[in-house]
Amino acid sequence: MFAAGVVLFVPFSQLALGVNYDYTLRTVALGGALLGVVSGVLGSFAVLRRESLIGDALSHAALPGVGIAFLIAGRSLGVLLIGAAIASWLGVRFINALTRTTRIKQDTAMGIVLAAWFALGIALLTYIQSLPNASQAGLDKFIFGQAAAIVESDVQLIAVVGAISFVVLGLFWKEFKLITFDFEFAAANGFRVGFLGALLSTLIVVAIVLGLQLAGVILMVGMLIAPGIAARQWTHKLGQMVLLSGVFGAFAGGVGAILSALDVDLPTGPMIIVVAFAVVLLSLAVAPDRGLLWTSLQRRSDARRFAAINTLNDIYRYAEAHGGVNHTVPSDIVIGVRGRSGIAGLRALTQDGMIVRTEDGWRLTDAGADTAGRQAESLRLWDVYRTFGEALDLPAVPEDRLRDIRDVLSPDDIEALVWASAEDKR
C-alpha cells in the first residue's frame, strides 16, 4: 500500500499539483530519495543506540572540515566531503575522550563539540569570505543545504558511497546488532566493541556528510533519525526496521524535494524534514499494536471489561445477600458504588445478556448468574492462592484476577486451594 503511494505520487504531483519534472528536479528528487535511503538505514542504529542527537553534534562538527579542505584544495566536492568526514570523526573521538576521562555526561560533551567545532567552522568560513578568489561562493550553503546545486555526479557519489556503506553494514550485520542491543554482552564475549562502535559511528558520519549538501548541518539530524523512529513503530525486528526506515527515508527525501518544486520560495531541506515528520506522526498514530490509535482502542476495551466484571460482581453479591441470585438490585446501589464505571458496566452487561432491566432495577439472567458465580469463586480462590499458594507449594503464576484461576492452575492445584480455604474457615 505504501509502495503504491510512493509510485502514484509522481503522476499525482505532475497532474494535480502541476510539478514540472525538469532535469534539476529529477536530479534533486533522485538525490533526496537516495540520501533518504542511506540516512534512514544508518540512522536506525543511532535511534536504537539512544544516540539520536549525535547526528546533530556531528553534522555541526563537519563545518570546519569543509573550511580547511577548501583552504587546502579548493572547491572540489569530494575533498570537501572528506574534510567534513574527518572533522566529524574527530568530534566523535573528542566526545568519547571527554566522557571517558571526566565526569561530564555524553549530552554535555556533544553540546561542547557541536558549539566549538561549529564556531571554528564559522570563523574559517568568515575568513574565507575575505579571500580574493571568488570561487568560495556557495560554501556557506553547507549550513542550510542547497538542493538546487546538486548535479548528477553528486547523485552518483551518494549512490556509490551509500552502496559501500551498505556492504560494510552487511558484513558486520550480526556484530552491529549485538552491540546495539546488548553492548555489555558483546564486550564480555570478546567482540572488539571499541572497533565496532567506531565503525558504526563512521558509517553514521558518512551518512551525515553525504546529506550536508542537501539538508544542511542543522536539519541533518532530522533526516537521520526521523525515518528510523517512524520505522520503529511498525516492527520489532531489526532487519525489517532498517529496510522500512530506508523506504521512509526515500519517501521523505523524494517527496520533500518534489513538494519544494511547487514554489521557488520553498527550500528543499526543510520540506524534506516536514515530510519526514509527517511520516513519523502518522506512524505514531496508526502503527499496529503500538500506535496511539491502537492503544487507545485497547485501553477502552480494557476499561469496558473491568467495568463489566466489577459491576457483575457487585450485583451478584448484593443479590445473594438479599435473597438469592434472582433478586432485583436497585440501580442506585450499582451506580452509587461504582459511579460512572458502574453505568458503563451496566451497559456492557446488558449487551452481553448477563443482566436484564426490571421495573425497579437490574436482575441477573441465568447466564449472568452462572458467570457471576464462577467469577466470584475464581476471585475467592485468587485470594486463597495469594495467602496459601506458597505454603501449599503451588506453582508461582502472575496474579491476574481478570482470568479465571481454573484456567491458570491445574485441577489438582485448584482442589488443594479449595481444601485449604475450607480448612481456613474451620
Added chain:
Amino acid sequence: MEGIEQILISILLNFVGREEMNAFLRDPRSAAVIVGALIALSGALLGTFLLLRGMALTSDAISHTVLLGIVVAFLVMTGLLGLEADLSSPWLIIGAAGAGVATVVLTEAIYRSGLVKQDAALGLAFPLLFAVAIILVSRFADDVHLDADSVMVGEIGVAWANTNSHCLGPCETVTVTEDDPRAEITRQCTNCRELGISPRDAAAEFVEVCSNCGTYSAAQAYREGFTEIEPQLVFWPKSITVTGLMALLTVGFVALFYKELKLSTFDAALARSLGFRPGLISYALMVLVSLVAVGAFDAVGSILVIAFFIIPPAAAYLLSDRLGVMLLISPLIGTLGAVFGYDLARGHLFGVIELSPVLAWLNSTFDMALVEQWDTSISASMVLMLFGIFVLCWVLSPKYGLISTSLRRAAQRKQFDDQVVLGHVYNHSGTERAAEELAVDHLHEHFRWTPRKMQRVLSRLQASALVKVDGRVVTLTALGSDAIHTFRAQYLSSTPAPIAG
C-alpha cells in the same frame, strides 16, 4: 526600554564624563565585549542548572526553535498589527518565550506517548520547528528581514553602531512649517510626465512642495543647521540594554529561587514532597533560556549562543563540586571568553601570540594564497576562546584534570607495585625457598616485570628503608614488616601470621 537607559546613563554620568562615555561605547571592542560578557553571564548561570539536570542539549533545541518564535512574531507584527519589525519589541519576547515552551511541550508530548525515547523526541521536535521557521523565512523573507548570516553568527561586531541616542543638553525639537523662512520650497510639475511636455510648456501645472518640512529632534536639527547650539548626546548601544536586562532577570531569578532551583535540581522527588513545584521551576528555567537566547540572537545568532550555555558550566563542573562555586566560576569563564575572544577575532591570542605571522608562515611553507590579515567572526571567536578555556580546565583541573588524574593513577600504580613486592618478600622470608624466591637478580621473573621496573621498585623500597639487600637476597626491615602489618590490617582486615624463624 529607553527610560531604563536614561536612568543608567544619569547614574554613570556621575562617574565619567559624557565624552569619555561616548568614546567608550562607540568603540567596537568595548561594546562587543560588554554584550558578550552579559550574554555569557546569563548563559553560564542558567547553563549550570541545565548541566546538572542533564538537560544541556535542551538549550540547543531551544536556541534553534527561538528562530520560529522570532519569525512568527515578526509576521504577526508586520502582517496583522502593521507595526515595524524590531528586534527589541515585546512581541518578540512573547514569541520567543512561546517557542521555548512549545519546544519543551512538544518534546514531552512525543516522549510521553511512550513510543519514542527522550533523545529521539528532542531530535524530532527541534529540527521540525526550525524547518518550519526556515520555510516561513523563505516564503516571507521580504516581511521578515532575517538573512542567513544573522541567524548563524549575529552581529556583535556592530553592536556599537546600533544605538539609541539620549539627549542631555538643549533638547528642544524643531518644527519647520511651510511658512517658515528655513523651509525649502520647490515647484514640481504635476502633469509633465503624463502629457510628455517640458516644464516650460504653457500647459504645465505646478504645485509647491516643501522638501524639508517636518519635526526634527535636537540632534537632527543641529545636523541640518537649524540650531546653533550642539545638543549633548549619549549614544547607547541597544544590544547592551537588551542583554543587560536578560542578565538582570537571570541573576534575579537565580538569587530569588536559589533554594528551589538547588533542591529541584538535585532531588526533584524531595522537592515535590516538600511542597515545591519542580515542574514549574523547570518551565521557568526554560522560559528564561528562551529569553536569553532571543536577547542574544541579535548579537551572536541562534546556534553559537548554545556555547554560552554549555561550555562555561562544563568547565566549572571540572573545577568544583559545589553549586555555589560553580555559579561563580562559570560566569567568570564566560566573561573571559568574551574578552579574549574579541581579540582572537582580530588575530591576537591572549595578546601574546599573533596569527598573522602564522598565516604568513603557512603561505611561505606550503605555498598557499592565504590572506595574512586574520579577521573573522567575533561571536565564533568568543566561542573558540570559551572552548580553549574549557580545554585548559580539562587538562589542568586540580581534581578532575588530565594531568592530575594521570599523576594520581601513576602514584597509585607505584604504591600497588611496592605493596606487591613487599608482600612477596614477606611471604617468602624465612621459608626454605627464600634464597631462590628473593634473589635480587631473578626477582623480576616472579612478577613478569622488566628488570628495570623491578630495579626502580626495589630502589624506592630501599630508599624508604622498607627492605634491604643482604648478599643478593632481599629481606624485610623492621619498618617494612610494620608497613605490611598496617597495610594488611587496614585493607585486607586480616592479621598476618608473624614471620616464621
